[in-house]
Amino acid sequence: MTGPVLAVDQGTSGTKALMICPERGVIGTGFAEVRPRHLPGGLVEVDPAELYDSVIEAGSRALAEAGEPVTALGLANQGETVLAWDPTTGRPLTDALVWQDRRAESVCAELSAHADELRDLTGLPLDPYFAAPKMAWIRRHLTREGVVTTSDAWLVHRLTGAFVTDAATAGRTQLLDLDRAQWSARALDLYGLADEQLPEVVDNAQQVGVTREFGAEIPLTGLAVDQQAALLAQRITTPGGAKCTYGTGAFLLAHTGSEPRRGDAGLVSCVAWRLGGRTSYCLDGQVYTAASAVRWLTDLGVIGGAADLDAVGSAVPDSGGVTFVPALAGLAAPWWRGDLRGSLTGLGLDTGPGHLVRALCEGLAAQVVELAEAAATDLGSPLDALRVDGGLTRSTLLMQTQADLLQRPVEVSALPDATALGAGVLARLGSEPDLAVADALPDWKPAAVYEPRVPAGEAAERLAGFRRAVATLLDGAAG
Incomplete structure (x- = not known):
């Protein structure tokens, strides 16, 4: 049995960190507030430095409270929050446009004739909630320099130097071919992003790098978008079950198995996670x-x-x-x-x-x-x-x-921090490749x-x- 893992959930209004021991459960916690700015016209943005500092602050507090060595790190992210940044220095080139931000409505309006094609290709409706419209808006109105990505790719780069995003987060962009779980050349072309340098799409549980930002070297072995991490922690790993997380927003996810299910009832079809090269899918509302x-x-x-x-x-x-x-x-x-x-x-x-x-x-x-x-x-x-x-x-x-x-x-759930716990599960799976998913999951019982x-x-x-x-x-x- 390996030692504790550090699980960090970088959220909209704050970052929560847990030190999770396989035998003893949560042995350390940390929290750092994040303050997005809500501006007129449906604009919501945040200083990227505040996101990164919150990860370090919350993680350091959890490590200090536990007072034990840590074997791996897992990181969950907001999903559709995007920014431009310099891949050489890691310096942000723009503020981060938070997932709630609506300024990319103009981009979506221009692409309305391709809405059905994009939905069939990526599983997502044409809406400024998702990352690709915001990425295109940044390129048109703010800067052509550097790279433009979801916030997780920037955080991981700052932590480890790697340039990656996980399959579930990539599935929230409207740039991922849902059936192949790879970047879609057609979607990139439609958004005018064909020439972009994009992060490598990796499994949700694998080592992507090592960070020294918390002191000792810690392998980063788990990555996920927040709601899919919570779905995993709630032990919903087969079709038929659903969970709803009540955070800044409320998000209902239902597992659909190894094939994407493109329904017509208004929900999003997306990647739940990719483990060992095998993709699982979910419906998301x-x-x-x-x-x-x-x-x-x-x-x-x-x-x-x-x-x-x-x-x-x-x-x-x-x-x-x-x-x-x-x-x-x-x-x-x-x-x-x-x-x-x-x-x-x-x-x-x-x-x-x-x-x-x-x-x-x-x-x-x-x-x-x-x-x-x-x-x-x-x-x-x-x-x-x-x-x-x-x-x-x-x-x-x-x-x-x-x-x-x-x-x-x-x-x-008796698990108050399901997203962080899900990130912890992925960190364990990434650091112990032979571990079965069921054996890595926390015991589930309702409070x-x-x-x-x-x-x-x-x-x-x-x-x-x-x-x-x-x-x-x-x-x-x-x-």
């Missing part, structure tokens, strides 16, 4: 604003923070007729209307903070139901249950609302299971109200 919508309510002074959701929401029996479509950064799957903004309807003089909190929980849960139903449609059978993780799963009100509207059990408490008819009625509010938004945009 997104809610752009989850914890960020809670933060919005907090900034307005309605609540003091996410910890207040239950206390404030439980002060009233229902939403009081208020309906909240929390599309504060646009509507993602299954509608793919990032140009839309949220709506808050049914307000009255008697509307209080509790009604707004309940309406927010209902709106988030209803969007996740849409994703779960789309996954069931594409898979051809309903999901048995939903495994969930992420900070907002601490809210009893949100989780019970989720179970009520989904009409399925919601199993809250809580929420069963539906309302009849199916009431759930359907509440969902219908949410869908009417979404239809109003869509009709208004069409008008």
